Amino acid sequence: MSATFKWLRIVLGVAIVAALILVPMTLNRYGLYILSQWCVMTIAAMGLNLTLGYAGQISLAQGAFVGIGAYSGAILVTSGYPLILALVVAILLCFAIGWLLGYPALRVQHHYLAFVTLAFSTLAFLLFRNEEWLTNGIYGISNITRPEIFGYRTNRPLPFYYVCLGSLAIVSLAVWWLIRSPWGRAFQALRENPVRALSLGVDTRHYTLMAFAIGSALGGIAGVLYAPLTQYVDPIPFGLTLSLDLLLMVIVGGAGFFFGPFVGAAIAVLLPEWLRFTEGYYLMLYALAVILLLIYSPTGILGIADRILTERRTKAASAMRAAAQSKLEQPNLEQSKLETVR
Amino acid sequence: MTPVLAVSDVHKSFGGIKAVDGVSFHVNEGEILGLIGPNGCGKSTLFNCILGQLVPSSGEVKVDGRITTGMRPCDINRLGVSRTFQLLQVFPKLSVRENLILAGQEHRGNMLSRLFGASDAGVGAEADKLIAFFKLDHLAHEQAGGLSYGQQKLLDAAMAFIAGPRLVLLDEPAGGVNLTMLGDLKDRLFAVNRELGVTLVVIEHNMEFVMSLCSRVVVMAEGRVLAVGAPDEVRANPAVIEAYLGH
Numbered sequence: 179m180s181a182t183f184k185w186l187r188i189v190l191g192v193a194i195v196a197a198l199i200l201v202p203m204t205l206n207r208y209g210l211y212i213l214s215q216w217c218v219m220t221i222a223a224m225g226l227n228l229t230l231g232y233a234g235q236i237s238l239a240q241g242a243f244v245g246i247g248a249y250s251g252a253i254l255v256t257s258g259y260p261l262i263l264a265l266v267v268a269i270l271l272c273f274a275i276g277w278l279l280g281y282p283a284l285r286v287q288h289h290y291l292a293f294v295t296l297a298f299s300t301l302a303f304l305l306f307r308n309e310e311w312l313t314n315g316i317y318g319i320s321n322i323t324r325p326e327i328f329g330y331r332t333n334r335p336l337p338f339y340y341v342c343l344g345s346l347a348i349v350s351l352a353v354w355w356l357i358r359s360p361w362g363r364a365f366q367a368l369r370e371n372p373v374r375a376l377s378l379g380v381d382t383r384h385y386t387l388m389a390f391a392i393g394s395a396l397g398g399i400a401g402v403l404y405a406p407l408t409q410y411v412d413p414i415p416f417g418l419t420l421s422l423d424l425l426l427m428v429i430v431g432g433a434g435f436f437f438g439p440f441v442g443a444a445i446a447v448l449l450p451e452w453l454r455f456t457e458g459y460y461l462m463l464y465a466l467a468v469i470l471l472l473i474y475s476p477t478g479i480l481g482i483a484d485r486i487l488t489e490r491r492t493k494a495a496s497a498m499r500a501a502a503q504s505k506l507e508q509p510n511l512e513q514s515k516l517e518t519v520r
Numbered sequence: 521m522t523p524v525l526a527v528s529d530v531h532k533s534f535g536g537i538k539a540v541d542g543v544s545f546h547v548n549e550g551e552i553l554g555l556i557g558p559n560g561c562g563k564s565t566l567f568n569c570i571l572g573q574l575v576p577s578s579g580e581v582k583v584d585g586r587i588t589t590g591m592r593p594c595d596i597n598r599l600g601v602s603r604t605f606q607l608l609q610v611f612p613k614l615s616v617r618e619n620l621i622l623a624g625q626e627h628r629g630n631m632l633s634r635l636f637g638a639s640d641a642g643v644g645a646e647a648d649k650l651i652a653f654f655k656l657d658h659l660a661h662e663q664a665g666g667l668s669y670g671q672q673k674l675l676d677a678a679m680a681f682i683a684g685p686r687l688v689l690l691d692e693p694a695g696g697v698n699l700t701m702l703g704d705l706k707d708r709l710f711a712v713n714r715e716l717g718v719t720l721v722v723i724e725h726n727m728e729f730v731m732s733l734c735s736r737v738v739v740m741a742e743g744r745v746l747a748v749g750a751p752d753e754v755r756a757n758p759a760v761i762e763a764y765l766g767h
Contacts, residue, residue, distance in 0.1 A: 356635070359634065359636070359637075360622075360626075360634040360637075360639070361635050363622050364622070364625070364626070364634075367611055367614075370614070373609070374605065374609040374610075375611075376594050377593050377597060377603055377605075378594075378597060378622065378679065378683075379594050379598045379627055379683065380622070381594050384631070434613075
């Protein structure tokens with residue numbers, strides 16, 4: 179990779195981060211709500227990207243984990259406990275349940291695994307709706323206050339947006355670390371060739387369970403943020419639709435790419451807003467755009483970027499080879515040059 | 521001296537088919553043992569039984585005198601036994617170097633150190649050494665899936681050696697490899713055997729390759745051991761000639 183390209187990436191990265199911090203200052207309440215939602219959905223999609231994109235284990239239950247996180251947040255906060263405690267509870271709870279949900283993946287894969295996780299998703303939804311003593315059923319839980327952080331109240335939209343953005347930053351760093359660690363490599367090995375991985379000493383059982391547990395825990399974190407963002411939690415948003423939406427975000431953004439969920443969540447959350455002027459047609463246009471994208475690039479939006487970069491690299495490599503070849507063919511010329519230098 | 525690998529009376533049936541039917545043999549420290557036989561005679565099934573990909577229907581496998589039958593492949597691998605597969609088994613989307621690091625990382629430290637420690641788990645230098653040893657230097661950062669078939673075969677073999685195994689089982693390492701690369705491969709296998717003291721078991725159909733590489737050969741036919749001996753002995757054995765040439 180050339181130095182200029184590396185610089186370009188750094189500049190682009192800094193510009194995006196600066197924009198995410200500065201631009202929202204000019205946005206109204208609704209714009210901030212949408213952007214905060216993007217942060218939350220990105221965290222949830224990053225979890226699914228870990229399970230599905232990196233470790234190759236399909237899950238249609240990520241929405242359920244967001245629900246578990248949201249209810250943990252709603253119940254504990256309305257009972258007077260701080261949000262940070264709800265965060266710890268949600269992480270532990272989702273980690274443990276995700277771990278258990280990983281066990282079927284040790285026996286079944288692909289479509290069969292999808293069905294197992296789908297069943298879990300439905301089960302979770304029924305719990306949210308029917309266990310009124312805990313979740314208040316279809317009436318939901320309202321008046322979820324936003325947290326106070328270091329004595330600073332975040333109940334206004336802008337400060338709470340920064341809470342979401344900060345959480346996203348922390349989660350991103352943690353996931354980045356995980357992916358470039360030997361664990362991340364083992365996750366990818368699980369996706370690419372589990373039999374070979376096992377023969378190389380990779381404990382595929384441990385890593386499969388961990389991929390589910392960690393991915394689910396990230397869903398829980400997203401849920402804990404969701405509760406004070408909407409300040410009202412009911413069962414409806416955590417049905418199968420959310421799991422499918424999150425799956426769509428991962429696939430459209432680019433499964434197995436670190437920035438895939440960022441792009442995917444941006445499209446899923448922002449595009450409907452931008453297409454609002456088309457009124458009744460926006461869902462149709464949205465669906466059409468997704469279909470066309472996946473026909474053109476089954477590996478998602480970042481898959482397109484990856485393809486372009488790979489092509490460039492291959493071209494550069496073959497140019498280098500050609501140069502080396504032509505040097506070999508003119509040894510006398512090189513020799514005479516060396517002589518004159520001496 | 522305890523043999524590195526001892527297989528005694530291993531059976532494996534799939535439904536009514538007896539793929540491996542009472543095979544016993546042993547592998548001595550430091551030798552290169554060939555395992556030959558016609559297609560479908562149970563060689564690969566036997567490998568899978570030895571390495572835990574399959575559990576034998578009956579019989580026993582010992583590594584260094586320790587019973588390993590029923591253990592998981594990853595645990596057997598960590599005892600210092602690794603393998604290659606008949607069909608290419610690299611991780612296509614990882615780079616050559618990443619493939620090698622993956623093959624070595626689970627042999628270092630523990631789960632926590634692999635999460636919080638160095639990204640290469642401390643095997644990066646080892647990987648670079650093997651990349652040079654197998655002459656893959658110029659390809660170290662290419663995706664393994666983009667390599668030629670022969671190059672992937674070399675990588676596949678290199679991955680079996682990175683963790684410093686005592687015993688490596690190679691399933692048709694020469695299959696589909698062109699002549700020049702075949703020489704390279706043989707040369708590298710001799711080198712790991714002599715310089716690193718790795719014991720090898722090789723399944724191969726290329727007779728010339730097997731006979732020049734191995735010190736002892738086990739011949740299988742229809743799930744049983746037909747003959748064991750030095751390459752020349754085996755080649756002259758009438759039963760072996762019949763099994764290969766038919767009636």
